[in-house]
Amino acid sequence: MSLLDLSRQVALGIDIGGTNTKFGLVNHRGDILAKGSIKTDEYEKVEDFIESLYQNIEPLIKTYSPHKNLDGIGVGAPNANYYRGTIEQAPNLRWKGVVPFAELMIQRFGVPCKMTNDANAAALGEMMFGAARGMRDFIMITLGTGVGSGIIAGGSLIYGHDGFAGELGHTIVKPGGRKHWSTGSEGSLEAYASATGISITARKFRAEFPDSMLNEYPEDEINSKTVYECAIKEDPTAIEVFRYTGQKLGEALANFVMFSSPEAILLFGGVIKAGDFLLKPTKLHMERNLLPIFRGKVKLVFSELDEADAAILGASALVWENNNK
Template sequence: MEAGKKEIAFGIDIGGTNSKFGLVTRDGKILSESSVKTRHYATPEDLIADLYTKYIQVIPEYLDEYQIIGIGIGAPNGNYHTGCIEHAPNLPWADIVPIREIASRMFGLPTALTNDANAAASGELIFGAAKNMKHVIVVTLGTGVGSGIIIDGKMLYGSTGVAGELGHTVIRNHGRQHWTTGSKGVLEAYCSATGIVLTALELAKSSKRSSSLQQIPEADINAKKIYECAIAGDTLCQQAYQMTGQLLGEALANFAMFSSPEAIILFGGVTQAGELLMNPTRHSLEKNLLPVFRNTIKLMYSALPQSDAAILGASSLAWHALLGN
């Protein structure tokens, strides 16, 4: 490291719609950020080449004060070990994209890759709520349910490089079928935004209660609407979140008896429901733990601002994966 210069990393979050990128300092300050439309680029090389062009336009003004240590990339189905995006259904490119090698070559910088949920967890570890913690489980609750696991202060990638797919663990034997994988009763089928809508619609169909949901066209119902109706006093919508939290708590208890984390951090759009979701989750988590684990786990919200979380998560990999701190 050059004496006196502070470290920065370049974070790239590749998404199905937008790819965001930015320069981030070791203490989580975003110096510069922007985004592009992923589908605008015919190949991943085109995307990375354009990001490099944008990078060299902004980097000079920071080089007096900072030195760049590397690149972190978060992408759907990003494999930490292979450095490839593997079979990502919502990206327009080849089935296997060696994105780490492409970026490392074009930028001439050490590069690390992982999937979105692991990037979120890495962001919590380097910049957020998991700072200074050794054992943490981060669960992302958005369109899908993902997870990133921290063991002994390090990200867990496992033998395949893609450990921590807790959204696909079965929590209800022969339960609700997942819309893409076909598996039955997995966590994502219930605790994603999509899952919450399905729960509310099922309740509306099986219940004799009237609900303000009945005045909304079915295609317009989403997790946020259900939250708003719940807060406005709609008991059916309250029950949908109650059931979601109860099931989530059961799953978290199972996870906690695996790694005995000091904290479980919930991240993503669904957590905007706040205590409406957190209360039943916390209650169910504690109830389903063996006594020895009770009151040992903090259930927390993400400490990263949601709009910046993707870039922070991606850039954090540079410190975590490349420098090991």
């Protein structure tokens, strides 16, 4: 294939969330040529959802793809299985059981379709178009409502024997610790370092410190955003919420480093808006828990991709990943 042809290839990247599904046409350089979205939760049947995607995307292909076609489709979705092309038992989607999503997409669109979970897609996106360009070993941690992860080792995503590798948010950082609201496990990383976990920590700490500014907010407004607002006003309790979160995250990251020895750990998602309030204690406790041979070597950085586009770019990267094999 000539360089000219490569530059005219177009992939469709789709990011399926519980509420919204975003999609975009992406070229090999990572330019988003066109994008759009539909409501995920409006469709009781997955077939209707796919038909709606097709009706929305077909005109974009005709207008924006240089060859008026697609080279492939990449999908990031919760509980997506890379090997089987399925979405399995996704708690926040209406389609229950094991959904043969990739097969249905191939039938409707007539091109190859690959899928993986959203954090894996984000990791691929960072490797092709973001802060991890040129890296062969790194770990992506997404800190949002939950904590997700994508692990690249030797230039490839780790999928594991069943396609479900990389559930680092559910690793236990404090045995017998905080009970997870959904899985029931005790002391998982997600229970502390997700937006949900930070809210729980903040509610606990403000009850212990009546002087804290955090007590000026109603219960349902205590979240990582309001904790940040108090932290920049130098409220010691709010700062302590991020320090505590960073300690748990840093301890977990040290264990991850001793597993796959990555060149960098990329942090992504709403929680990283806390900036240095979170990053500094995270780095401190990561370094403190590492063996000397790993210390001072691992870059701990924030994602470079625009959050709104990252999921689409990451999903589209699944198409190029396969073409390059």
